Amino acid sequence: MNIPYVLAVLIAGMLFGAGLTLSTMVQPEAVLQFLNFNDFGLLLVLGCATGLTMLVYQLAPKAMRRPLLALSFSGRPKQRLQQTVVGAVLFGIGWGISGVCPAPAVAGLGTGNWPLIWTLMAMFAGTYVQGRWFAR
Amino acid sequence: MDIITSLFPNGMWHYAMGGLLIGAGVSLLYLTTGLQGGASSFFSSTLSFFSRLPYFQSTSQLSSRGWRLIYALGMVLGAALIWQMAGLDIPTTELPAWQLMIGGFIAGFGARLGNGCTSGHGICGIASFDLSSVLAVVVFLSVAILTAQLMTEVLL
Numbered sequence: 001m002n003i004p005y006v007l008a009v010l011i012a013g014m015l016f017g018a019g020l021t022l023s024t025m026v027q028p029e030a031v032l033q034f035l036n037f038n039d040f041g042l043l044l045v046l047g048c049a050t051g052l053t054m055l056v057y058q059l060a061p062k063a064m065r066r067p068l069l070a071l072s073f074s075g076r077p078k079q080r081l082q083q084t085v086v087g088a089v090l091f092g093i094g095w096g097i098s099g100v101c102p103a104p105a106v107a108g109l110g111t112g113n114w115p116l117i118w119t120l121m122a123m124f125a126g127t128y129v130q131g132r133w134f135a136r
Numbered sequence: 137m138d139i140i141t142s143l144f145p146n147g148m149w150h151y152a153m154g155g156l157l158i159g160a161g162v163s164l165l166y167l168t169t170g171l172q173g174g175a176s177s178f179f180s181s182t183l184s185f186f187s188r189l190p191y192f193q194s195t196s197q198l199s200s201r202g203w204r205l206i207y208a209l210g211m212v213l214g215a216a217l218i219w220q221m222a223g224l225d226i227p228t229t230e231l232p233a234w235q236l237m238i239g240g241f242i243a244g245f246g247a248r249l250g251n252g253c254t255s256g257h258g259i260c261g262i263a264s265f266d267l268s269s270v271l272a273v274v275v276f277l278s279v280a281i282l283t284a285q286l287m288t289e290v291l292l
Contacts, residue, residue, distance in 0.1 A: 001202060001203065001206075004168075005168070005169060005203075006206055008164065008165070008168035008169060009165060009168075009169060009171075009203045009206045009207050009210065010206050010207075010209065010210040010213070011161075011164060011210065012161045012162070012164040012165035012168070012173060012207065012210060013161065013165075013206065013207040013208065013209065013210020013211045013213070013214060014161070014210040014211070014213050014214030014217065015157050015158070015160045015161030015164060015210075015214060016157070016158050016161035016162065016173070016175075016207075016210070016211050016214065016255075017161075017210060017211030017212060017213065017214030017215035017216075017218075018154075018157050018161075018214040018215060018217065018218040019153075019154045019155065019156070019157030019158035019159075019160070019161060019214075020154065020158060020211070020215060021154070021214070021215040021218050021219050021224060021226065022150050022153055022154035022157060022218055022222070022224070023150060023151050023153075023154025023155060023157075023158070024146075024150065024151075024154075024226070025154070026215060026226060027226060027227065027229060028229045028231050028236070029227075029229060029230070029231070032284050032288075035280055035281050035283075035284030035285070036284055036285055036288055037281075037285075038145070039143075039144060039145055039146055040143045040144060041144055041146060041148070041150075041151035042151070044144075044148060044151035044152050044155055045151050045152075045154055045155040045158070046155065046254070046258055046259070047155065048151075048152050048153075048154075048155025048156045048158075048159060049155040049156070049158040049159040049162065049259050050159070050258065050259050050262050050263055051159065052155075052156055052159030052160065052163060053159045053162045053163055053166075053259050053260065053263035054262070054263040055163075056159075056162075056163035056166055056167060056263075057163075057166060057260075057263040057264055058263075058265075060166060060167055064167075066170070067166070067167060067168055067169055067170035068167060068168045069168045069169055070168070070169045070170040070171075071170075072170055073166065073170040074170050074171055074172055075264070076172070076260075076261065076264050076266045076269070077251060079251055079266075079268040079269075081268060081271075083249055083250060083251070084250045084251060084252075084268050084271065084272050085250070085271065085272070085275055086246075086249060086250065087246045087247065087248070087249035087250015087251065087252075087272070088246065088250045088257070088271075088272040088273075088275035088276040088279070089246070089275060089276070089279050090242055090243075090245055090246025090249060090250070091242075091243050091246030091247050091250055091253060091276045091279075091280075092246070092275060092276035092277065092278065092279025092280040092282075092283060093242050093243075093246070093279055093280075093283050094238075094239045094240065094241065094242030094243025094244070094245070094246055095239065095243050095254070095276065095280040095283075096239070096279065096280035096281065096282065096283025096284040096286075096287065097235060097238055097239030097242065097243075097283060097284075097287060098231065098235055098236050098237075098238070098239020098240055098243065099231070099239070099284070100236065100239060100240060100243070101175075101176075101243060101247075101253050101254040101255075102175040102176040102178070102179065102243070102244070102247055102253045102254075102255070103175035103211060103253070103254070103255050105240065106175065106178065106208045106211050106212060107211040107212060107214070107215040108215065109212050109215075110211070110212040110213060110214070110215030110216035110217075110219065111215050111216065111219040111224075111226040112219075112226070112228070113226060113228055113229055114228065115228065115229050115231070115233065115236055116229065116236065118233045118236040118237045118240065119236045119237065119239065119240035120240070121237075121240070122236070122237040122238070122239075122240030122241040122244060123176075123179050123240045123241070123243060123244030123247075124179055124182075124183065124244065125240075125241055125244065126240065126241040126242060126243065126244025126245035126246075126248070127176075127179040127180050127183060127244045127245070127247075127248050128183055128187065129241075129245060130244070130245045130248040130249050131180060131183065131187075131189060131191040131192055131248065132187075132189060132191070134245075134249060135191040
């Protein structure tokens, strides 16, 4: 990784983290408000983020031969349907309990929301247990 | 107007702007590096620094752990910057630690088993018209809604 590449990844992450903060998704309470149907803002967040990304993902590979700093655009990883569904069910249970998904668990630390460290450490633990005993 | 304020009691623009910023980040990553920027793989690729298990030492973990770590650092930095510069009020969460930990553990496990989270399946997957990601989003959103509402019933 050269310096422009590192900077591009860093700035991309910064935009992501700033967006999560501005949209209050780094607050578990805000996410739980959505999941309890008290505030539908999260749909706006997801819709705007996905809409913009969709334009870029669909148009960029047609408009440019390759990414600015790499050789090719990467596609989707191979999925196994059953694993994807079981994983999504578990992910939904965990997300519904804490109101924290992986990106806010990381980004939230930047806003001094320290209790999110509990979630962050637990996510590492869950990831380890999955990889240690349940990986295909 | 009343419908809008009842659906969005805290306003709309910060949600829309926040979503666009997130999309701009994921888009910039793709335009420059060609990478799809989901968040949850950060956890498994970072474990490759600490665990010798073959699963965590796979080529895909080793080759992605560098950029995923930088991406995560960027998230923390970007969150800190906008929080300070815009003077946003982000109250510290009052959820009990057990709730944050149990939820985090199950979500971490599930995201890796199912190969993605809200950003990986939700943003990158849907934007790629990946049908299994669309299915994953429908499933985890429904389950999360059920779980959160059940939690509210039980805890109150």
